[in-house]
Amino acid sequence: MFAEIITIGDEILIGQTVDTNSAWMAQNLNRMGVELIQSRSVSDKEASIIKALDSVDTQSQLILITGGLGPTRDDITKRVLSEYFGASLVRNQEVLEKIEDYFSQRGRQILESNRRQADLPDKATILPNPLGTASGMWFEKGDKIYVSMPGVPYEMKGLMTNEVLPRIKERFDLPKIYYRTLMTEGIGESFLAEIIQDWESSLTDKGISIAYLPSPGVVKIRLGAKGNDEAEIKEKVDFEIQQLYKLIPSYIFGENDISMPEAISPKLKKSGKTISTAESCTGGYLAHLITTIPGSSDYFKGSVIAYSNEVKMAQLEVKKADLDANGAVSEAVIRQMAEGARKHLQTDLALATSGVAGPDGGSDEKPVGTVWIALAAKEGVYAKKYTFEKNRSRNIRRASLAALSLVRRYLDGQLELT
């Protein structure tokens, strides 16, 4: 089965917004065995929208449309689609009540333009959007289904996950596709490829595809197979995943797009240990990553973000003599920061980061990208110096992930503290 995407919005055509929605939709269609044959961005002018609808590929059975459903005047998708499919806009009481609730819950005044979002085409199936005020709309014409969704990424994702994908699955007889993704960290893509190259070259003959998906600090390895016998393709992929676990055990932190903080969350809960952070160069990002996880308050108690040396001394008992002698980016200081957080925030474990995030502050001895990271526990401290990149935000991210990696390796018994 074939699908295509039409993204409506001038903000994309003038380059103000990078279209991340299409990649997300593409991934989710692909996993279900729906082949995306085209993805287009068009202007939010009536003529452009109609031209896009008129030139839909004859093969496409599903056309996913995003954008242009807001309450303001430049949002014309709903009107244009209604006219295109010969529908009339009718005020939907149920949707109106939800919009009114949405506003009253937030203590915000409702405007007529907001109420008009409840005017919906009578020929469409309305898809409820609990995350916003623009409903999804499902039109059918000939052999084709057209689904219109808001362009706000999390609203679109909610509608796709809860409404669109389940309906597609039910409606069409899709081929079986099975993917499994391993998440690795602590090793670069080319080193990884070198370790597993013999195993990798055997995959094609077995009908298994492999993809490396690198991002800063993390490389995903995805194995996939397609076929009619669900059990067979699953068994085949699962077998090769087990081989990977044997080949690179210490680099794997989880599966299926799990994030590092998600991966360590159950491990920390199971260990019964609490954790805190003492952050200099990561400036709170490490604590933020940990607290993205609901329920992280079970193990995360707090942090001291010690950006200045005064805070390092006053809140973490870092010694002035060591700051003077070695600077804040040093083994002596990082050990004291980790121990200080552990003591003052009264946790079992404490992570500390101190480095030169950039763009300024680098030296010959400590260039931009130099970061010390430590983990303190009852048994002692593990401290290590890393050399990351020239880019500030990538350094902050990579340092935070490297710190989380220490927790994972400590809880897995891979780390020796002294």
Add this chain to the structure above:
Amino acid sequence: MFAEIITIGDEILIGQTVDTNSAWMAQNLNRMGVELIQSRSVSDKEASIIKALDSVDTQSQLILITGGLGPTRDDITKRVLSEYFGASLVRNQEVLEKIEDYFSQRGRQILESNRRQADLPDKATILPNPLGTASGMWFEKGDKIYVSMPGVPYEMKGLMTNEVLPRIKERFDLPKIYYRTLMTEGIGESFLAEIIQDWESSLTDKGISIAYLPSPGVVKIRLGAKGNDEAEIKEKVDFEIQQLYKLIPSYIFGENDISMPEAISPKLKKSGKTISTAESCTGGYLAHLITTIPGSSDYFKGSVIAYSNEVKMAQLEVKKADLDANGAVSEAVIRQMAEGARKHLQTDLALATSGVAGPDGGSDEKPVGTVWIALAAKEGVYAKKYTFEKNRSRNIRRASLAALSLVRRYLDGQLELT
């Protein structure tokens, strides 16, 4: 003059790669006065490429094509384009030498597939690509120009900057385009539209376009005009921007895609005041936003992330009696958190956040999305209760932006502390 983009590559259609090239090209075309009317991603199959070429919009005079120029078997763009334009592939000695140099400089062995990248269509103008081994190709047919470039972002950018854009500028008599964007916060899109609706309705007659670009906590308003007289359109847009400054002065925090932390950075530097944060529900994200800015160490000293009540009491002197009586999400506690941070981290200003980020922990009295935020200064404390959303990560982001908003408003003299 109108243009369109065709991106060739299955990695985009299966969602493995987010297409950032198109936004970059769009921005650069737009700045030059070239209007992008469509952007498409198609599969790297021959039939898909030909279909895309056949369905180019009749209005388009420039078709920018990226991808499919690598040395591997799935890279077929060059062959397909050559056949489409009736050209023959001829080995280009000059390009061959550069490819051979490229490999020898990197100490890598050259393969026949790499040499074949010097086989180029005789009907195209070859655009040199010093950053890689795939040349750009410039075809002309009828009134249309087709430019093929590699999909590797930095190679494409090099070719666009050094070859394509200068040639377009020389070839076409382009209109002048002028945009200016105001960044607002503290008000929703529809309320904003209501305040400025009379003014907004006068814009069309003046030949000025307006767009609202909302993201969590921030709404951008972009005004634009097009014409032949650069000074005239600039004056026209600048005048209306001044009207907006008069209509909604307290909501504007900057221009041209500046972020909130960027916007407050020079204000804080100028004020000479230092700042710290005491964070519960934002879990370090507020400190992270502040420290995304290079040089933030001039004013940001540090934070206490007080996720647990123990840390709130021990590090910020929050009183147990108030925690017991009102809970952590309360005015009494948020005031003490802000004051505690100001005192212990020895800063002029301190921000504090405490709320129910979700998904759990909500109650009838304090549902998910309830957040108290405070700013403490020498003169006293400003504390306010907010009601955000049901989504954890959006609550964290919006609470952090709302906290930064307090700093902006305080430094602008808009906030009364008691």
